[in-house]
Amino acid sequence: MLSITLPDGSVREVASGTTPAEIAAAIGPGLAKAAIAARVDGELRDLSRPLTQDAALALVTQKDEADALELARHDFAHVMAEAVQHLFPGTQITFGPATEDGFYYDFAPKDRPFTDEDLPAIEAEMRRIIAKNEPFTREVWSREQLIATWKEQGETFKAEWAAELPDGEELTIYRQGQWLDMCRGPHMPSTGRLDPNGFKLTRVSGAYWRGDQKNAMLSRVYGTGWLNKKQLDAHLTMLEEAAKRDHRKIGAEMDLFHLQSEAQGSVFWHPKGYILWRQMEAYMRRRLDAA
Incomplete structure (x- = not known):
């Protein structure tokens, strides 16, 4: 016989080879229906996997999100x-x-x-x-x-x-x-x-x-x-x-740049976008030089 300790501290004596699903059914039909897995000594396991040694058992339901x-x-x-x-x-x-x-x-x-x-x-x-x-x-x-x-x-x-x-x-x-x-x-x-x-x-x-x-x-x-x-x-x-605020969408809408599936990660600047990029680049260089 195995000693199975439940979360409330109670201990159930069961035969070796008993499954968590069978323990859930013994506790009550509601839990048997709700249970989807078990934690055995902290390890997440299938409900149908037999228990072979003394263990702490917690039955997992959808409330355990x-x-x-x-x-x-x-x-x-x-x-x-x-x-x-x-x-x-x-x-x-x-x-x-x-x-x-x-x-x-x-x-x-x-x-x-x-x-x-x-x-x-x-x-x-x-x-x-x-x-x-x-x-x-x-x-x-x-x-x-x-x-x-x-x-x-x-x-x-x-x-x-x-x-x-x-x-x-x-x-x-x-x-x-x-x-x-x-x-x-x-x-x-x-x-x-x-x-x-x-x-x-x-x-x-x-x-x-x-x-x-x-x-x-x-x-x-x-x-x-x-x-x-x-x-x-x-x-x-x-x-x-999030898609409404995606830089790829905004960049296209503002005619700043576009992307192409043939060159993942590459930005193809449009005139207005390139001006903005050069302004940002110049600002960064000024700050780096000043530092």
């Missing part, structure tokens, strides 16, 4: 990857982390790079997967099994990464339905815990595999993810307000 947002954004990334591979067969997956306000995933498309025009179809497929309420399940695999599976599926990027993971590290995959990805987790219990109206795909860009320009160019799809539509709408409104 920081943890809930991290889980949701990670889940959205996995759902997006499944959606992309269903819509674009032959696409290889690489990595898809959560970010400060959302998530992204890097893909190696089979035929052509993805564009912003592909985003609505991907969003629709993601909502279909969320509605299926596919469970996230964790499995521990051997390195050989992992590499063999990736090679069999034509996932050369994943196979390369798996071969370089440190010896002795526990290697885990997560399934949602039949789709799987190499991942440390944790995840919510199922895709159905995500709000289908709580995310939006925002843009597509290029990214080199492992950040090295000598490697293959991938398609990176960005999205923003939240716990509900209200949070998403508030974030999108904030972005709209």
